[in-house]
Amino acid sequence: MPHDIDVVAKICAHHNHDPAALLEILHDTQEHFGCVSDEAARRIAQDLNISRADIHGVRSFYGDFTRDTDKPKLKLCRAEACQAVGSEELARRLSARGIASETIYCLGNCALGPAAMIGKRLIGRASAELLEAELADG
Numbered sequence: 001m002p003h004d005i006d007v008v009a010k011i012c013a014h015h016n017h018d019p020a021a022l023l024e025i026l027h028d029t030q031e032h033f034g035c036v037s038d039e040a041a042r043r044i045a046q047d048l049n050i051s052r053a054d055i056h057g058v059r060s061f062y063g064d065f066t067r068d069t070d071k072p073k074l075k076l077c078r079a080e081a082c083q084a085v086g087s088e089e090l091a092r093r094l095s096a097r098g099i100a101s102e103t104i105y106c107l108g109n110c111a112l113g114p115a116a117m118i119g120k121r122l123i124g125r126a127s128a129e130l131l132e133a134e135l136a137d138g
C-alpha cells in the first residue's frame, strides 16, 4: 500500500515530533500501513530532524517492522501439533491456489490447529477456503 504521507506527518505530530518517540512512531506507522516504507522513513526522518540511518537502524534492529507489504501477510504454523491436523496439506493447497505464506513454528494456538495468522488476527482450524476469504477481507 503506498503511504499517505499526510498520515505519517500526523503520526509524527501526535508524538510531538519527539525523536525519543521514534519506536512508537514506527509502530503506529506499521500498524496503519502494514509496513514502514522508505518513503515513510524519509518523512519521519524529516519531521523528527534525525537521519535516515537512525531510522534504518531501529527499523532493522526490531524484527517487527517490514519495509514493504510484499512479504506474505499470511503466517502458517507448521509445527508438530498443527502438522498432526493437516498443516502440510493446507500449505500445499494454499500454494496450489497461488497464496504465499510464511512458515512459523507454533503460534500458541495448538489446540485449534491448523493455526494461521493474518496481520495480528489469529485464525484457528484454518482451511484454504477460510484463509482465502480472510485474506480477501484484508
Ligand code: FES
Pocket: 077, 078, 079, 080, 081, 082, 083, 105, 106, 107, 108, 109, 110, 111, 113, 115
Ligand atoms: S503447533 Fe501450531 S500453533 Fe502450536
